[in-house]
Amino acid sequence: MSEFLNFHFDVDGDNFVSAGQASVQMKKNMRQLGLSPEIIRKVSIAMYEGEINMVIHAHGGAADVNVYEDRIEIILDDKGPGIKDIDLAMQEGYSTANDHVRALGFGAGMGLPNMKRYTDDTQIETVVGEGTKITMIVYLG
Amino acid sequence: MNIETIKNLLNAEVLCCGEHLDTTVHSACGSDMMSDVLAFVKDQAVLLTGLVNSQVIRTAVMMDMRCVVFVRAKRPTLEMIEFAEENGIVLLSSDMRMYEACGTLYTNGLGVSRKA
Numbered sequence: 001m002s003e004f005l006n007f008h009f010d011v012d013g014d015n016f017v018s019a020g021q022a023s024v025q026m027k028k029n030m031r032q033l034g035l036s037p038e039i040i041r042k043v044s045i046a047m048y049e050g051e052i053n054m055v056i057h058a059h060g061g062a063a064d065v066n067v068y069e070d071r072i073e074i075i076l077d078d079k080g081p082g083i084k085d086i087d088l089a090m091q092e093g094y095s096t097a098n099d100h101v102r103a104l105g106f107g108a109g110m111g112l113p114n115m116k117r118y119t120d121d122t123q124i125e126t127v128v129g130e131g132t133k134i135t136m137i138v139y140l141g
Numbered sequence: 142m143n144i145e146t147i148k149n150l151l152n153a154e155v156l157c158c159g160e161h162l163d164t165t166v167h168s169a170c171g172s173d174m175m176s177d178v179l180a181f182v183k184d185q186a187v188l189l190t191g192l193v194n195s196q197v198i199r200t201a202v203m204m205d206m207r208c209v210v211f212v213r214a215k216r217p218t219l220e221m222i223e224f225a226e227e228n229g230i231v232l233l234s235s236d237m238r239m240y241e242a243c244g245t246l247y248t249n250g251l252g253v254s255r256k257a
Contacts, residue, residue, distance in 0.1 A: 044203045110174075
């Protein structure tokens with residue numbers, strides 16, 4: 001088992017205004033670790049979209065970022081409603097978000113596609129009524 | 142084009158980080174949907190938007206943007222201004238509508254690709 005650095009964040013699900021704070025903090029952490037701007041941007045955007053999703057759909061959850069020597073692993077775990085149809089949710093433009101969320105600038109159906117776009121591997125484990133766990137990997141170098 | 146030129150072209154008010162007006166930028170994007178900005182924008186340094194909430198500034202931070210222009214005379218909250226200041230992002234507010242503001246910047250060469 002290789003060694004890694006773990007950064008854990010609790011994502012508050014009741015406050016849209018604060019959504020994204022964990023991603024901003026993680027971006028600072030990655031800068032301090034001296035990672036390249038391209039890697040920092042990919043991880044930040046994927047995590048930010050995930051964080052927004054957790055607030056919009058799942059009343060928050062937990063985010064863990066593990067920094068290994070060769071990769072960064074982002075794990076987003078929530079106890080929300082789960083995703084009924086993953087294939088549909090992965091389609092750009094498909095969203096179950098309401099008008100309120102759209103008025104806030106999100107809910108364009110780009111969340112999951114963006115998370116996939118900016119990472120090298122995306123795994124989604126979801127159980128309707130129980131929650132969703134998304135694991136994303138960005139390889140370094 | 143530097144940010145000061147953008148401010149003058151859009152007849153905009155500087156809301157914070159005026160010390161960075163000499164920053165040179167090469168492209169911009171206009172959108173009220175932050176998810177689209179996160180999806181389609183690459184290396185754009187200026188965001189023009191009519192959306193006012195803290196996610197606008199966070200999106201700009203995530204995308205390493207240097208300047209956010211609020212169109213249609215929208216004004217950000219004090220909290221948003223403080224957050225932008227922390228991250229060195231210039232905030233401008235212009236009376237122009239989105240279409241006019243984007244058109245003005247484009248006509249003056251911002252983001253226009255030049256073929257050699």
